Amino acid sequence: MLYKSTRGSNEGFSFEQAVIKGIADDGGLFVPDEFPVLCERDFDTFGEASYKECAASIINRFIPSFNNGEIRDCVFAAYGENFDSQDIAPLKRVCSGVYCLELWHGPTAAFKDMALQLTPRLLVTSMKKQKLSKDIAILVATSGDTGKAALEGFRDIEKTKIMVLYPEDGVSEVQKRQMITQEGSNVSVVAVKGNFDDAQTAVKGLFADKELAKKASSLGYTFSSANSINWGRLLPQIVYYVRTCAKLRTSGILTEGKKAVFVVPTGNFGNILACYYAKRMGAPIGKIVCASNENNILTDFINTGVYDRNREFYKTLSPSMDILISSNLERLLYELCGRDCKKVSGWMNDLKATGRYEVDSDTLKALQEIFIAGSIDDAQTQKVIKSVWKKDAYLTDTHTAVAFGVYEKQKKNLSPDDTIIIVSTASPYKFAKSVLSAVSDDDVSDIGEFEALSALSEKTKTAVPFPLLCLEDKAVLHEKLCSVSELPQVVLDFLKN
Numbered sequence: 001m002l003y004k005s006t007r008g009s010n011e012g013f014s015f016e017q018a019v020i021k022g023i024a025d026d027g028g029l030f031v032p033d034e035f036p037v038l039c040e041r042d043f044d045t046f047g048e049a050s051y052k053e054c055a056a057s058i059i060n061r062f063i064p065s066f067n068n069g070e071i072r073d074c075v076f077a078a079y080g081e082n083f084d085s086q087d088i089a090p091l092k093r094v095c096s097g098v099y100c101l102e103l104w105h106g107p108t109a110a111f112k113d114m115a116l117q118l119t120p121r122l123l124v125t126s127m128k129k130q131k132l133s134k135d136i137a138i139l140v141a142t143s144g145d146t147g148k149a150a151l152e153g154f155r156d157i158e159k160t161k162i163m164v165l166y167p168e169d170g171v172s173e174v175q176k177r178q179m180i181t182q183e184g185s186n187v188s189v190v191a192v193k194g195n196f197d198d199a200q201t202a203v204k205g206l207f208a209d210k211e212l213a214k215k216a217s218s219l220g221y222t223f224s225s226a227n228s229i230n231w232g233r234l235l236p237q238i239v240y241y242v243r244t245c246a247k248l249r250t251s252g253i254l255t256e257g258k259k260a261v262f263v264v265p266t267g268n269f270g271n272i273l274a275c276y277y278a279k280r281m282g283a284p285i286g287k288i289v290c291a292s293n294e295n296n297i298l299t300d301f302i303n304t305g306v307y308d309r310n311r312e313f314y315k316t317l318s319p320s321m322d323i324l325i326s327s328n329l330e331r332l333l334y335e336l337c338g339r340d341c342k343k344v345s346g347w348m349n350d351l352k353a354t355g356r357y358e359v360d361s362d363t364l365k366a367l368q369e370i371f372i373a374g375s376i377d378d379a380q381t382q383k384v385i386k387s388v389w390k391k392d393a394y395l396t397d398t399h400t401a402v403a404f405g406v407y408e409k410q411k412k413n414l415s416p417d418d419t420i421i422i423v424s425t426a427s428p429y430k431f432a433k434s435v436l437s438a439v440s441d442d443d444v445s446d447i448g449e450f451e452a453l454s455a456l457s458e459k460t461k462t463a464v465p466f467p468l469l470c471l472e473d474k475a476v477l478h479e480k481l482c483s484v485s486e487l488p489q490v491v492l493d494f495l496k497n
C-alpha cells in the first residue's frame, strides 16, 4: 500500500515517509491508494477481540512494512493502563436503539487521546525504520485540548521532544493546570504573552525560521508538528468505528442488513472522516451525521455544496469545534470526486484565494448520499444536556450534546431500523462548569472551575475521571512565560538540555 497526495502527482510514499513528512510537498494530504476490505470473518473476530487486538489487526493492513511485532509493540503500549476503561472505547446504551461511544477514557479525558497515544509510537518506529539520523522536536500551539493530549502522547517517547505553547490569557484554568503539571523527561510547556492567534502565529514563525532550523539541526533535531492532518493521527481513529460495528453485530443488536448510524460532533473533520473510511472498508454503516455548533460551515457545505468561510466566527460552549477550516475535508473530497487531484487542487486554491469553493453536482450528490448534517446553538446545547440527563440519566459534555441535539433534529431523515451511535468526544468533567450550569436549576456562575468539578460530581453522583482528580494539588512543573520574540532562544535552550 502506498500513500499519495490529494493534490498531486502519481508519486507514492510509504507509510513511514507519509507520517514523517506530515504534509505532502504540494500542500496536499496523504491518503492511502486503496482501502483494505474487511470480510465477515474479520467482523466475527473483532466482535470478540480486545480493543488492542482489533487495533493491531486493522492498523496492520495499512502499514504493510511494519512487522507484526512492531505494530503490536506500538498498539499495546498505547492502549493500556493509561486508559481508565478496560474496553478503551466503551459503548453505553442511552435508550432504546441509541448508544453512546465514549472516546474519552484516556489520560486527558478527551477523544484526542485515542489517536495521540498511538501516533508518536508509529512515528518513532517509522523514524527508526527509515534510519533517520535526527531526532524530532514537536512544536504545538494550543487553545486547549490538543496541547495536553500531545504532551501525554509524546511524554518519554525516545527520539522526540515536545514543546507546547499556550496563550497566557487563552486557556481555561483546568486546561492550564493540566498542562503546567505535565510530567515527562522530554516535555516543555511555555506560556506566551498574548492570545491564541499570537501563539499560533508564533509557532508558524518558528517553523519558518531558517536560522533556527539550522541551529536545531546542529543540535540533532528537525522540527515537526503533531497536527491532525497527519495520516498517523487519522489511522488510529478508524479502529473504534469498525470495532463498534463488529461488537453490535456479535451482540445481536445489529442484525443482517441493518445499519449503524454514527452522529459525530465535528471540527476539523478528522473523527468523522475515519467513520467514512470504516464504511469504505465494509463496516455496516448507513448515514453518517455531521454535527456542528453555531460555526455551522460544514452543515451549509453538506446541504449546498458551497464551502464559505467568509462568515462570523463564534466562540461557543463546545470550543473544540470552533473551527472554520476543516482541513481533513480535503481527503473526503478526494474520494468523492473520483480521486481527481486537479479538482481538489482547484477547490483548495479557491479556498485560499477567496475563502470559498463550490463542488460540482456529482460530488455534491456523492456527499449527500452518505452524509447528513445539522447544527445547534449554545442555548440548545444546554437544553440537550439537561434533557438527556433528566430523561436517560446520561451525563454528556457540551460537544457530545451537540451530537445528541443534531440527532434529535435529524431523526426524521433516518430509518427506524438504524442503530444510532452518538460519538462522545469528551468527559462531561472536561467542561464541568458548562455542564453543571446546564443540569442545575440555580445560578452557578460564581462557582470556580475547580469547584465545578466536585459540585458536578455531588449533584449527579457520578465520578470525576482520574486525570482530572486532584489536579489542584499536583506540583506545578512549568512556569515559564515569554514574549514571542524570545521564543527562538527558549526553543534552543530546551533542545540543548
Ligand SMILES: *Cc1c(COP(=O)(O)O)cnc(C)c1O
Binding pocket: 110, 111, 112, 145, 228, 265, 266, 267, 268, 269, 270, 271, 272, 320, 321, 399, 425, 426
Ligand atoms: C477535537 C475535538 C472534536 C473535533 O474533532 P475533529 O476530528 O477535529 O472533527 C470534538 N470534540 C472534542 C472534545 C475534541 O477535542
